[in-house]
Amino acid sequence: MVEIKELYKAFGQVRVLEGINLLLDEPGIIAILGPNGSGKTTLIKSILGMVIPDKGSITIDENQILGKWAYRSQISYMSQIADFPQNIRVSELIAMIKNLRSSTDRDQALIDLFLLRPFLDKKLGNLSGGTRQKVNILLSFMFDAPLIILDEPTTGLDPVALLHLKDILAQEKQKGKTILITTHIMNLVEEIADRVIFLLDGKIYFNGSVTALKTQTAQQNLEHAIAEILKSHA
Amino acid sequence: MKALLYIATFLLWIQHSDAATIDVCADCETNSIREGVVLAKAGDTVLVRAGIYYVSEIVIDKSISLIGIDQPVLDGQNLQKNILEVRAQDVLISGFLLQNVGLSYTKEIAGIHISHSKNFRMTHNTFQNVFYAFILQRAQYGLLKNNVIRGQSVDETKSGNGFHLWKCTDIRIESNTIEGMRDGIYLEFVKNSHISNNRSRKNIRYGLHFMFSDHNEYHHNEFRENGAGVAVMFSKFIQMHHNDFQYNWGTASYGLLLKEINDSEIMNNNFEQNTIGINIDGCNRINYRGNQFVRNGWAIRFTGGCYTNIFEYNNFRHNTFDLSYNSRLNDNKFEANYWSEYTGYDLDRDGIGDVAFRPVKLFSFVVNKTPETIILMRSLFVDLINFSEKVSPIFTPDALKDIRPLMKPIVW
Amino acid sequence: MLKILKYSFFDLMRSRWSYIYFIFYLLMGFVLLFLNNDVDKAVITLLNIIIILTPLIGTVFGIMYYYTSKEFTELLLSQPLKRSTIFIGQYLGVAISLSLSLIIGLGIPFLIYGIARSSSIFNFTSLLIVGGFLTFIFVALSYNIALAFNDKIKGFGFAILLWLFMAVIYDGILMIVMMSFQEYPLDKFALGAVMFNPIDLSRILILLKLDISALLGYTGAVFQKFFGTGRGMLVSLSMLTLWVLLPLWNLTRIANKKDF
Numbered sequence: 001m002v003e004i005k006e007l008y009k010a011f012g013q014v015r016v017l018e019g020i021n022l023l024l025d026e027p028g029i030i031a032i033l034g035p036n037g038s039g040k041t042t043l044i045k046s047i048l049g050m051v052i053p054d055k056g057s058i059t060i061d062e063n064q065i066l067g068k069w070a071y072r073s074q075i076s077y078m079s080q081i082a083d084f085p086q087n088i089r090v091s092e093l094i095a096m097i098k099n100l101r102s103s104t105d106r107d108q109a110l111i112d113l114f115l116l117r118p119f120l121d122k123k124l125g126n127l128s129g130g131t132r133q134k135v136n137i138l139l140s141f142m143f144d145a146p147l148i149i150l151d152e153p154t155t156g157l158d159p160v161a162l163l164h165l166k167d168i169l170a171q172e173k174q175k176g177k178t179i180l181i182t183t184h185i186m187n188l189v190e191e192i193a194d195r196v197i198f199l200l201d202g203k204i205y206f207n208g209s210v211t212a213l214k215t216q217t218a219q220q221n222l223e224h225a226i227a228e229i230l231k232s233h234a
Numbered sequence: 235m236k237a238l239l240y241i242a243t244f245l246l247w248i249q250h251s252d253a254a255t256i257d258v259c260a261d262c263e264t265n266s267i268r269e270g271v272v273l274a275k276a277g278d279t280v281l282v283r284a285g286i287y288y289v290s291e292i293v294i295d296k297s298i299s300l301i302g303i304d305q306p307v308l309d310g311q312n313l314q315k316n317i318l319e320v321r322a323q324d325v326l327i328s329g330f331l332l333q334n335v336g337l338s339y340t341k342e343i344a345g346i347h348i349s350h351s352k353n354f355r356m357t358h359n360t361f362q363n364v365f366y367a368f369i370l371q372r373a374q375y376g377l378l379k380n381n382v383i384r385g386q387s388v389d390e391t392k393s394g395n396g397f398h399l400w401k402c403t404d405i406r407i408e409s410n411t412i413e414g415m416r417d418g419i420y421l422e423f424v425k426n427s428h429i430s431n432n433r434s435r436k437n438i439r440y441g442l443h444f445m446f447s448d449h450n451e452y453h454h455n456e457f458r459e460n461g462a463g464v465a466v467m468f469s470k471f472i473q474m475h476h477n478d479f480q481y482n483w484g485t486a487s488y489g490l491l492l493k494e495i496n497d498s499e500i501m502n503n504n505f506e507q508n509t510i511g512i513n514i515d516g517c518n519r520i521n522y523r524g525n526q527f528v529r530n531g532w533a534i535r536f537t538g539g540c541y542t543n544i545f546e547y548n549n550f551r552h553n554t555f556d557l558s559y560n561s562r563l564n565d566n567k568f569e570a571n572y573w574s575e576y577t578g579y580d581l582d583r584d585g586i587g588d589v590a591f592r593p594v595k596l597f598s599f600v601v602n603k604t605p606e607t608i609i610l611m612r613s614l615f616v617d618l619i620n621f622s623e624k625v626s627p628i629f630t631p632d633a634l635k636d637i638r639p640l641m642k643p644i645v646w
Numbered sequence: 647m648l649k650i651l652k653y654s655f656f657d658l659m660r661s662r663w664s665y666i667y668f669i670f671y672l673l674m675g676f677v678l679l680f681l682n683n684d685v686d687k688a689v690i691t692l693l694n695i696i697i698i699l700t701p702l703i704g705t706v707f708g709i710m711y712y713y714t715s716k717e718f719t720e721l722l723l724s725q726p727l728k729r730s731t732i733f734i735g736q737y738l739g740v741a742i743s744l745s746l747s748l749i750i751g752l753g754i755p756f757l758i759y760g761i762a763r764s765s766s767i768f769n770f771t772s773l774l775i776v777g778g779f780l781t782f783i784f785v786a787l788s789y790n791i792a793l794a795f796n797d798k799i800k801g802f803g804f805a806i807l808l809w810l811f812m813a814v815i816y817d818g819i820l821m822i823v824m825m826s827f828q829e830y831p832l833d834k835f836a837l838g839a840v841m842f843n844p845i846d847l848s849r850i851l852i853l854l855k856l857d858i859s860a861l862l863g864y865t866g867a868v869f870q871k872f873f874g875t876g877r878g879m880l881v882s883l884s885m886l887t888l889w890v891l892l893p894l895w896n897l898t899r900i901a902n903k904k905d906f
Contacts, residue, residue: 009905011905045905045906048723050723050724050905050906051905051906052903067902069726069728072725072726072727075724079717079720079724083716083717084718084721085657085718086657086714087657087658088653092653092656096653099649100649100726101725139721483858483859483862484863485863485870487862487863507859509859509860510863529856530859530860531857531860532863551686552686552687552690554856554857554859555860574684574687600821600825603825604824604828606824606832606869608861608863608864609837609846609850610821610846611849611857611860612694612697612849612852612853612857613814613817613846614697614698614813614814614817615815615817615821616821618814
């Protein structure tokens with residue numbers, strides 16, 4: 001369970017988060033939406049402890065996370081850009097992350113699923129962007145953490161891999177996990193999200209189901225609903 | 235060594251076929267050295283057996299040999315008196331350990347004091363805790379050989395010299411070891427003398443000190459870790475060759491100090507790791523040839539006007555500064571030396587660099603003016619200003635250069 | 647931390663630049679020793695090069711490694727790891743791999759040449775110690791700079807400027823100041839000023855070996871005490887150690903406050 005209270009963060013003059021209050025207490029897929037610069041990534045990174053908030057508190061299972069690090073073993077995170085050390089092989093990278101966290105055997109199934117076996121002995125610098133993204137997915141899903149955070153997971157994925165990703169997300173949801181996801185692909189949101197959190201100007205503008213959002217904006221389609229919000233706001 | 239002494243005795247005996255030998259020992263008929271000397275006639279030998287003899291002011295006023303067997307000890311009991319005083323010709327003193335002369339601020343007192351003598355030989359004696367070891371005045375034709383002098387001097391005013399010569403001629407000082415005295419060897423108004431194969435170390439002032447002494451030669455000596463090195467002052471016609479000057483470190487320290495020296499030769503010496511290799515002050519017509527200057531602070535430093543000196547075929551290797559000066563340098567020639575700092579090329583492969591070498595660096599001017607800047611030595615900034623000076627000289631005199639620098643060090 | 651160190655280390659050891667750096671020292675060692683045939687001269691030349699080059703390479707490598715591995719660092723930051731563990735681990739990986747390139751690159755030619763038999767062994771060892779210290783110091787400084795600047799170009803520029811300042815400008819300023827105040831006793835000032843520049847400190851360590859004869863030629867009691875006894879060596883080495891530890895302490899301090 002993640003609880004965020006009165007979270008503020010500014011980068012210099014730019015105020016990115018202005019009093020976020022959020023409670024994530026039920027399993028399911030939660031999509032964080034918002035225009036560029038609305039604070040999606042900052043919010044995620046605050047939960048991960050990568051961004052240190054100016055004010056407010058974040059607790060995970062009722063423990064403050066500020067300055068702590070061990071709690072991150074409860075989180076699987078997939079970052080926006082899959083950039084890895086150029087001179088390390090795929091197999092070594094997997095071994096390294098396993099070595100840093102805990103041993104797992106889920107990596108083998110994922111390697112087969114994403115057809116990564118031929119690339120295991122290649123250096124990461126020699127992989128295509130899509131392949132690297134697959135490695136990125138593998139790294140985040142090979143541990144069985146109760147909280148999963150995905151930042152733009154679909155970038156550069158081919159349709160087959162995207163299907164596999166959706167399958168995995170569905171499976172994890174079944175297991176009762178909380179999955180936070182940011183994306184610009186509204187179809188995906190409509191398809192999988194149980195809940196949408198819309199950020200605007202550092203505040204939570206909307207927090208509820210996709211249907212509720214459509215109803216509120218009186219639009220048939222999510223993309224239009226979002227556009228409507230932005231229009232009315234401007 | 236004992237055999238040698240017997241041979242010496244034998245030779246003396248041949249010379250004076252009527253010579254007698256007088257034995258001195260605790261149980262002998264003659265049990266004091268003074269008595270032995272009184273009993274002896276010219277040409278006789280006094281043989282002193284092992285033991286401690288408390289003696290002082292024994293005057294040797296006739297031509298005798300005083301020989302110690304198994305190094306008897308002559309102890310002066312710190313009475314501030316000379317132990318032996320030589321006042322005659324043809325005296326040999328050999329094989330003793332002389333100690334405890336005592337310290338005096340008013341008198342010059344020595345282990346062996348020689349005055350107005352000729353043809354003497356002082357060999358194989360050891361000195362410890364003596365004020366002066368040898369004092370020679372107005373002496374001639376003497377040999378001082380294989381003596382060992384050890385002092386523990388810490389203060390110049392409370393210590394004397396190893397060999398102290400005044401107004402002497404034709405003296406040979408050979409193969410002695412002198413340590414921890416004020417000056418190892420001191421010469422004043424001494425002529426035609428040879429100083430060779432001595433080791434003079436850790437003396438608190440000079441290893442060798444020349445004053446007003448012309449026509450002398452010193453060679454194959456080793457001068458190490460002396461307070462201020464070797465000083466040769468106010469003298470002419472000196473030959474200095476094959477000496478080792480090493481590790482003379484300190485604020486006013488050098489391997490060799492030349493002050494007002496003219497018409498001399500300095501050849502094949504080795505100057506290694508001295509604060510200043512040679513400090514030259516007002517010296518003219520000196521040839522420096524075949525010397526090694528290795529890792530000195532300053533290989534050569536001129537501190538007074540110097541004329542017509544020639545430096546050729548010397549090796550300058552890894553000195554902090556090869557050359558520095560603070561007055562006019564006229565008519566001095568640097569040619570065909572090896573400089574490890576030289577970075578020129580030799581296209582015609584004749585072993586001589588095709589561009590001239592300038593041994594004076596801009597930084598040495600800076601250091602002369604502001605000594606503390608030495609701490610910036612070997613900084614990239616210093617290299618840069620030296621380089622720019624090398625490219626277009628402003629401060630360093632254009633004439634001061636070696637136009638035929640050697641590509642390889644000279645090997646002897 | 648050891649795990650991070652290991653991976654950074656192996657990552658760098660496999661990079662082309664480590665090889666180039668290694669081969670550069672290897673070639674330089676061989677050229678200086680075998681074309682020169684004068685070990686002393688080779689050591690002196692190497693010292694001059696090392697004192698300028700190791701800080702530069704340490705700075706450039708440190709900055710580049712930080713910026714190129716930034717995304718990966720973020721991946722690590724999302725793992726259950728302490729921040730200081732990640733950055734100190736990476737720092738050690740860079741510093742150790744660079745020091746090894748230096749030590750092995752120069753060590754091989756010197757070993758073949760038979761340094762062990764030569765009297766220059768002490769000079770050679772101090773050369774490697776100084777090179778190692780400078781690498782550790784400047785990688786730490788560059789990591790500080792990299793953490794302070796998110797903009798790669800700014801960080802890189804600032805790091806090069808720092809190197810230039812320490813290697814050249816600082817000494818220039820020092821010389822001008824000393825020459826302008828030459829009528830005052832300067833030895834305390836000179837020694838004090840040198841403590842604030844690790845390149846100068848390393849230079850002092852080398853001067854103590856190569857130019858002790860000249861250094862002892864000065865009258866100032868402070869210089870005499872510093873250079874004439876073991877004190878100079880001791881003080882320089884402890885200051886160099888401080889120069890490694892302080893930037894490291896600051897590095898963990900910034901790292902703990904920084905947003906990624």
